[in-house]
Amino acid sequence: MSATRLSYAAAACLALENAMRDDARVIALGEDVGRGGIFGQYLGLQEKFGATRIIDTPISESTIMGAAVGMALSGLVPVVEMRVADFAMCAMDEIVNQAAKARYMFGGQGRVPLVARLPIGVWTGSAAQHSQSFESWFTHVPGLVVVTPATPQDNHDLLCAALACGDPVIYMEHKELWGLVDEVTPEARLPIGVARTLKTGSDITLVSWSRTVHAALEAATLAAAEGIRVEVIDLRTLWPWDRDAVLASAARTKRVLVVHEAVQVAGFGAEIAATVAETLGVRVKRLGGLRIPVGYAKPLEDEARFGATEILQSIRAFVA
Amino acid sequence: MSATRLSYAAAACLALENAMRDDARVIALGEDVGRGGIFGQYLGLQEKFGATRIIDTPISESTIMGAAVGMALSGLVPVVEMRVADFAMCAMDEIVNQAAKARYMFGGQGRVPLVARLPIGVWTGSAAQHSQSFESWFTHVPGLVVVTPATPQDNHDLLCAALACGDPVIYMEHKELWGLVDEVTPEARLPIGVARTLKTGSDITLVSWSRTVHAALEAATLAAAEGIRVEVIDLRTLWPWDRDAVLASAARTKRVLVVHEAVQVAGFGAEIAATVAETLGVRVKRLGGLRIPVGYAKPLEDEARFGATEILQSIRAFVA
Amino acid sequence: MTTAPGAGDSCPDRLFGDVGWRFDALKPHAYNCNVVQNPAPSPAPTTKLTLDTALVLYQTMARIRAFEDAAEEASRGGVAVFGASLTDAKVRGPLHLSTGQEAVPAGVCAHLHRDDAITSTHRGHGHTIAKGASIEQAMCELFGRATGFNGGKGGSMHIADFSVGMLGANGVVAAGIPIAVGAAHAAKVLGRDTVVVCFFGDGAINRGPFLEGLNWARVYQLPVLFVCEDNRWSATTATDKMTAGAGALSRAQALDISGTTVDGNDVFAVYAAAGDLLTQVRLGQGPRFLHAVTYRVKGHVSVDAAQYRSPAEVQRALAHDPLLFAREKLQALGATSSRVAALDTAAREEVAAAVRAASAAPWPTAAAAFTDIQDLGAAQFR
């Protein structure tokens, strides 16, 4: 297999390019995709596939998503660009009541194979309306798949899997990972729903996803220096999520710390913690975002972020 | 204090009528409110207060909610009728990015005192797009208050409190409680954020809200016959939620079962279970809705419902 | 009734029974059981109305009327919308009747091929039947039976028959508009020669997706006909009081989508207007708009007595009932009243048989609550 160094954005772009080459049903639609998308995640694709398949759209989120539902029901596999997850608020009926429901509600007469890209996360200086993470919301909605890649390779592999999934996928890239560069093997494939254990350890299981995975790894390394052996699991997909991997690790370490950037209250960490506590009765802790809007000024924005230091503190307190 | 027998719908109507009489800033807007609302929850109010204060609107959910934000910023206290929570999907930007954010985002220059009524729950024969419960979503959004009354008295008292709250309240009545009749004392007042212990017991704490409270009580009575002493807590409001009441009870019973109708995955039960497990390390279980859309036919709809029997089973399994 | 959900055979023979003429005489490509991938462009519709055409249009209306009369009957006590308590009615939950509005779906869908698509509203029985779906399977769906189009998962508000291109009723006002536009967009991208008809109510034109969807259709020049069924009411609210400007058509025109306003209770007028517009759509001229003025004779849902309306208004509408009106016209065209009565009788018999079949049809199993949701992730998961 050939490996090449690609950014998180370019890795997804490559996955999409290959899918579009292999399958004429795959198209993409959204604002500014023709010039490559504002994060470069569609760079060069309109030149390669034309404006009929890389479709520039009006600023009409409801109809971008709603039309994609109609397209998917009619034989296309649309990639739906929402720019940032915050703007998907303008298309929630189309996501929740239409895309997620159509297959069931019509008794299996149709399917809605689409991939809705909803970039998440705090984004420097972008404040309250461009910094939100809604992953737990979508796990709550029957019919939806929820994917949250943390690395260029996973962004490539999981986008391939999402395009082949056959059901609506809420695909959540992190806005501060676009520039992350790493080795990518374009031939690699990965099923949705399988976590990856990035580091084994016997004292505590650290479960995370998306950007926070990198801080979790860093914290694990720092903890190792203190003699705390941390097992780090990147969940990668939140629906379905890899219960087996988490429970197996939890059964060994007896301590599970879930770490995520999204607001902790009613975040997906609650689901994992509750599941682990219910199933194994082992000790659980969460470290998630504070229940605050993201402020503009750095001192305010900083309160909505946390990194390896805070994770390390949680680890220490937990194993103490 | 004078008590009178009122339905859940009429109790809320009375609270609103009194608030409108006392405070000229209180108004209501939404589809069909002029004829009393489709559930009778505005019955007689347009006759009493005129069409300027009980405002019939076009079918424009985005603007019903968005205009309410503008009204609230300009000195009114709007009650925003969304008919069923499912249709609030058409107004999510206005709820999440505008109503919930304006106070913070503008640095406290304005406030958004509004009460958005989003009726929740499975509704007989109404299928996938008219039966959803989204309470956990709104608890995840900083800036919002979330209220879920279970009785006529609470619907009266909590609507009074919501109208006085000064911040945006997501007020979630249950569609299958509208007809529930009980004694209502119109002078009673209740702060937001205080749970009620409906039944004390030492073996297990049962936490619930909204319609499911009634099934929980029934299950507790059945359990008592088997010698299981169940403590039943009606949370009443989900943000803020009465952690102290739940934790105090959990510390005594050492077992917490959270029961709610909404989909269990990433439901608010996960937040409670995670909090209890983190804080006390006591055993937790959840019984929530299955992760399925609500089907139309009775055998399908029944799978999206559960009652005292299933709760009793969970109680039995838990204390076994 | 043993057909599996979604596998409905709705060829004209079985659908329309032996009524003395061939449906094919009217529309050569219509309801062709083999999906026509690239039909030749339709000829310009003949504005001269033949008796055969007129009778087919009347028949469609009679079948819709009979279907809804029976559904209403079967729904008594089956809904608790306005506080009424529930019985074990055969049809449960909200039932939105299109009684008095039959001319619109009948006149429009008569021009459609089987592989053309439509999207519908919460008030979708007429669209479903006019597009060629089986009355029996439709009744089974309203009865919540496994043999219904949706296997009992949808009911009246979500009725759909993808096998005839009926892409679904929708419980959210205006939600069908972007979906229709997307279906038309797919047809264009995939090089298909089909069109899409998008039905919606007069209340829907005040929701954002109306603007967005129409703009979209015009920007990409999509093959879609928008049909506004203007029945003057939006639930309990008179639509005109909530609607700025001259209404649906002028909004479409401001988006450079041309169209026509038509008497929506005159099936022949609807047929002629829709034919003209659909010819333009089929010729690749982009979207078109049909504003059909009709009236909602019943309440918003079956349990709504609609006492907020003046009886005189309802009386006026009843006097201009589309079936009544068509009967007069048929007489003028030379149809004997017994020939027309035979259509009514046949429709009622077809529906009565459907009610019998639906009553006897099996319920979906509880296990069906966990199928057709999504491939990944267990549905029973708690």
Added chain:
Amino acid sequence: MTTAPGAGDSCPDRLFGDVGWRFDALKPHAYNCNVVQNPAPSPAPTTKLTLDTALVLYQTMARIRAFEDAAEEASRGGVAVFGASLTDAKVRGPLHLSTGQEAVPAGVCAHLHRDDAITSTHRGHGHTIAKGASIEQAMCELFGRATGFNGGKGGSMHIADFSVGMLGANGVVAAGIPIAVGAAHAAKVLGRDTVVVCFFGDGAINRGPFLEGLNWARVYQLPVLFVCEDNRWSATTATDKMTAGAGALSRAQALDISGTTVDGNDVFAVYAAAGDLLTQVRLGQGPRFLHAVTYRVKGHVSVDAAQYRSPAEVQRALAHDPLLFAREKLQALGATSSRVAALDTAAREEVAAAVRAASAAPWPTAAAAFTDIQDLGAAQFR
């Protein structure tokens, strides 16, 4: 700069400094520090342009231009939108400049009283300044300081000064439309005699809230002036390719909202047109619409080089720069070039002082991250 956030004093004296004439000469009620609860209806605006008026309009534009030039300078390296890496620039995050579009807010807001309200967009500096907000506090907000209007919580995309009726920039396209309509509705319900101006871009007219909000304003006959700042671009996309029909004004007209199209780079034309329309609005005639054709000279955000546009197009716009154009007109009206230059100098000096003040201003404390969210429920709650 020690004023607390939100307590900004923006009376004309301090705002405009000693520039030789009184702002009051132009607008008797404008920026009155005591909120005027029930101002007398405005007289019909005089179309005859006095030199004083012309100079005030020019001054507003010069102040906006100077502000944005400085903000742009301070933002270099402060945004990572297109993959650029971050430095510790004074202004961080997306910065949307309205350079070249100054004539629209200047010409419109000159007619507004302090208690009239406006809603704005992501591109809101011009609206903020034209409505009378302090340049210093605005710069503090862009610098993320505690002394900014929003206490550093909002930044450029959410800048607001409620004390002068500027109800906020908004990061969501078209989101200001329903809010403006609601503010106007409140004014009507509360019997206030104020108006609301709602600014939005040409791209916003394709979002649903545009239809819903305009329909709403006309249905309730609300005192609101809609102003479409048509700068031809929506981020990296040419708006006309995505817009069906003749555009903004014709859509408004289809909703029975009348209005005017104006050269949005001619501040005097904008002033005249807005004056006429606002008079009608103040007389209770309902909503009106102003379509101002201008051009976005810079990229979509400050880091966007906008290489997707033809240089010729940009050159044409630069040649019709609103300040350049106004200077010629001022000369014709008899203003000496030194008098005009003095306005430019004063504006640059005012802005330079604001930059100095903002640079020295305190940061918000971390504790401020937990205030102004909501009264109930602890914010630090995890």
